[in-house]
Amino acid sequence: MSIEELENFNIDAKMKELVNHYAPKLGFDQDAIDVFFDVRSTIDTILEKRDARTKAREWDHVGVKVENGKVILPKDFEEIVFEIVKDNQLYSFFLPEDLGGMGFGNLFQGPITETLARHDISLQIMVMISLSVIEALVQYYKPHFDQTLMEFAEGKRLGYVAFSEPGAGSNLEAVKSTSELVGDEYVLNGTKVWISNGGYANTGLFLAQNIVNGKQEGTNVLLVTDLDGITPLRVEEKSGLHVSPTAQLQFENVTVPKENLIAEPGNGYRKVLERLMGMRVGVSFQGIAAAKRLFQEAFSYAKTREQFKRPIIEFPIIKQKLVEMMRTIPRMEEYGFLAGYTLDRYNKGWIPTDVNAGGKEGPEKQAASMVPGAVRGGLAHHYVSSAKLYTSEVVNQIAYDATQIFGGNGFVAEYEVNKIMRDVRVLAIYEGTSEIHDQILQRTKQATAMIPNFKRLYSTFDGSTVYERIMFERFPDVKELI
């Protein structure tokens, strides 16, 4: 492959193709697709105008502080977030049409938030998590949630998700936090760790044991709409994502109205968490965004850095790394888009028969009873876990190569590839580790077997990239599954 072919790689071509392919299948018309592209370009303009990418490297040094129980972020970081969510009312597009929204879901969430992640993944996290809170309120809708949803749309709210605890990471059912109905209110207590946006965002989901007459009866997920009774004990010092607050939060007798319960009592983990997969799609797009930036940076460095009197791109072993990146990025996008699409279909109660599985095309609502819910859920889990595992593992290999192309400079914090390398390491850890997604894929094998003519996205890996080969060596069973 020639350097010209690398030069001609249109980094957004696949995204455009996939949006136009999947959006009509979800019932979005051309106007809605145009709105999607407008939203994306508005965000991009804001970020370019404010030079967010350059600032992100400054934020990387400054980080986050806790002062007098308040989480303090860099001022210009906050300004960008509020310009996007308040001045431009980003979240309004994700509200149902009944509430004046456009009904955007995960298919659009991924590529919209990808524009943020291309400048800074911390910025994407600050904006993206709210979409997961909104998704929970929409999926388990009751009129009581209208006010909170409208306040999200107006940019008065930012979201966090408080699930993990010191003893409950991968195994969230083991949380020790409690929620107990006392009169008309739930009383919440417990300590949460690693909470992104924690102590800063004002609207969260809280996972706790459901305590009835002193006994544990399943788990609850509750909506918490203010910060009273919540203390940020500390924010973690991390190897990457320095400006994304990852907080330890203490909840002390926090009270919420009983209507703030999402779904039925005792069903929190099994019902709500099992469905709350939007953030996994968002993380997949963090990986896609990072891979694109790593390619762009490494390519331009390789063309300009000279050694032995030649630009280093002329060394075949360097050029080949860029070729592998270029071939892998569109495949990452195929996984990411298919995950968003399948999840949206599942959330709508539609049968995803057209997902590479033969059957009828089109967005018509079919009788959910034709395919058992477990199979539909299984398929959504299948594609979401495939995307999360694939993109997060592969982007770490791409980061390794991009750093290598930068030589010594790749190890210097001020270079963007170095920052991205540090930022992406956690993509394979949060929102379910790769090992956990590997296990989910084993479980969903049964569901995919029940879909007639089910085909995997890539049924053969003849053209696999070096990154895929590394991934499949590390997760051997996955080769047969995704």
Ligand SMILES: Cc1cc2nc3c(=O)[nH]c(=O)nc-3n(C[C@H](O)[C@H](O)[C@H](O)COP(=O)(O)OP(=O)(O)OC[C@H]3O[C@@H](n4cnc5c(N)ncnc54)[C@H](O)[C@@H]3O)c2cc1C
């Ligand atoms: C920057 C950051 C932001 C985060 N944001 C949030 C947030 O906003 N909200 C929130 O609730 N949480 C958040 N988390 C927590 C995150 O989701 C957990 O760290 C993650 O789920 C893993 O849990 P753990 O760290 O306890 O690891 P553990 O569960 O202790 O796992 C340790 C190792 O064992 C492996 N392992 C565990 N169980 C199995 C198994 N059954 N089979 C095979 N291997 C296994 C894991 O894959 C991992 O390699 C965040 C974490 C970080 C680092």
